[in-house]
Amino acid sequence: MTGEPDWSFVESIVSDLKRRLDSMGPVNLDAIEEYDELEERHSFLRGQHDDLVRSKTELMEVIERINEETQRRFAETFAKVRENFRDMFKELFGEKGQADLMLLDESDPLESGIEVIAKPPGKKLQSITLLSGGERSMTAVALLFSIYMIKPSPFCVLDELDAPLDESNINRFVKVLDR
Known part of the structure; x- marks a missing residue:
């Protein structure tokens, strides 16, 4: 070897490198700047995501x-209303009357x-929907007053509440209003 380069080998390498460079397509000279902008945007969005x-x-x-x-307050209030409802029902229907409030779930x-369960004297314990109109009204009054x-409340309007009530129920209702 004389120290002379093998020009055909060098030309083949240069040709190969040109072909590979051409296959990469044109160079985007703004790519570094775009990358920096996108990196900054990504960092901002990551911070927003973490905050969210x-x-x-x-x-x-x-x-x-x-x-x-x-739930705690509801349970306390429900227990008080339930107790008051039982007492008020007995006051409106007499000592033999029974009533209860039950959570469905x-x-x-x-x-x-x-569920409002009521048992006026002489009847079976049943849902309020199965009671007579007067019994339903008195049961509703017991519930309303227990609440x-x-x-x-400073005042309450009870429009024609006495319409489905017989004389004895009206008297018991008035007695409760007077106290």
Whole structure:
């Protein structure tokens, strides 16, 4: 070897490199600047995402505390109204009358319906829907007054409440109003 380069080999390498460079397509001279902008945007959005995740977690904790407090207060109030309802029903129907309030779904009291059960003297314990009009009215009055005993209202309008009531029920109703 004389130290002379093999020009055909060099030309083949240069040709190969040109072909590979051409296959890459044109060079985007703004790519670095675009990358920096996108990286900054990505960083901003990542921060926004992290803030939203933190906020969601905090909100879920607040909602949980509110639900617990609401369930506690509902349970306390329901127990008081239930006790008052039983007493008020007996006052309106006599000592032999029985009534109760029952949650339809005790596992989820805030979403549960409430069943009103009543047993006027001489009748079976049954749903309020099976009572006569007068019995339903008096049961509704017992429930309404049992709620007012917990949370009084400055006034209450009872329009034609006495219409389905017979004389003895009217007298008991008036007696309750007078106290």
